[in-house]
Amino acid sequence: MSGHGGANPLARAGSWVADHAAALGEPVSIGLLCETAVDRLDVSGATLTVDPGSGWPETRYATDALGAGLAELQLTVGEGPCVDAERGGGPVLVTDLDAPGTQLRWPLFTPLAVDAGAHALFAFPLCVGAIRAGVLALHRAQAGSLEPAKLTDALALAGLALRLLLDEQADRRAGSADRADGLPLHDPQVHQATGMISGQLGVGMEEAFARLRARAFAGQRPLAELAADVVARRLRFEPTEDTT
């Protein structure tokens, strides 16, 4: 299921966005990422909403008016694939918004979405465990599933969008991520350390993760190494200091 072309999907998605940015002479951004998604994934539009912590998602970028409208609509009626994706922490892939099962699941959202011209909607939550940074939504005017290779690419682009948002949260300039460190999200100790810092500082998981990253940048240390120190209790975050 993984794999076409053999390359690491995340790296390939990264090079697409970087190429797109280079061609336009612009820095890598959420907007460019959405435009790249439309170019590469055979979808009508891409929309990225972020959760600023208030529980009310904000639309950061939409490649077309329909995408912006779908985000607005889900906010208004309080239901929809993006709402479920954000809540559940997994993608919600709706191949036919007009199907009876879909209408049953979101009775308020689906008729209005179809009226607006959307027939398929694929919502990818941008999350690290309990951290919910936002949702990348791809829509199509025609019903139908994302073919497996496109789905893999969509997941990779969502992974990239997540990294851009996390970089912002860690007060870093997008696109300047040091590839050597990357974000070792496969490392359980990074998440364990985030949980411990959350407890030590009495802050939410987003804030704890941003603090961990900031400390790693400041000390020029790999994130995984710092996380291991936290888990082994060689390093403790104190509420009074560390406002980086």
Add this chain to the structure above:
Amino acid sequence: MNDHHEQRLARVFVELADTLVDDFDMLEFLSMLVERCVELLDVAAAGVVLSDHRGALRMAAASSEQARLVELFAVQTDDGPCLDCVRTGLPVYSANLAADEARWPRFAPAAVAAGFVATHAVPMRLRRNVIGALNLFKAEPNGVDPASVQLGQALADVATIGMLQQRAIDDNTVLVEQLQTALNSRVVIEQAKGVLSAHAGVDMDHAFTALRGYARSHNLRLSALAFTVANGTADLTAIMAGGERPARRAQR
């Protein structure tokens, strides 16, 4: 194989096939798979890794959460039997991990340090797709015995089929939704372990045991409970008090 064992085995196969429920939770399901492996097979530990669709393998469940075992799945992002197994779609094994350091420079020493002598990884395959691997570990020499390997593969097959039939689908949409959800829930559990560990001053294994014990005794889903711990809405003291003498601890 005695009658009791056969009956137990039959029950487990039924349990693994019984996925046609509305509130199917892949993480709970895979946790059950690895626990049953350790009960039924002659192995010391078991775990499941899943492909995350982004070019990496992630641990979804392990028979224990001891740091050394969890670490064994984490290093398999770089090398190890699971990685080879998922790449080739074939079983991969080592009967003597100490002699396999050249083959798996990160995994083999970590496995030996964790006290394991032999390992066997079997693919979790859905038609042409390999979605992950079941990894068995043995602490005594001579490798994982053929009967355990066969049974392990059968359990992995039934589990994988169960995961797919769980909704009648002809594409991988639902599977991808569930895989990704399970992998994220796994991260929530790690975060929750950290919160509990900082709160109570215990190690990750103890934190997990308390979390799982509380979920079971209160009939809660592990992933749902972990989420409340991670977002700061759970009663940490009650969770750490656990099933043992909750009354005495509660007075503190």
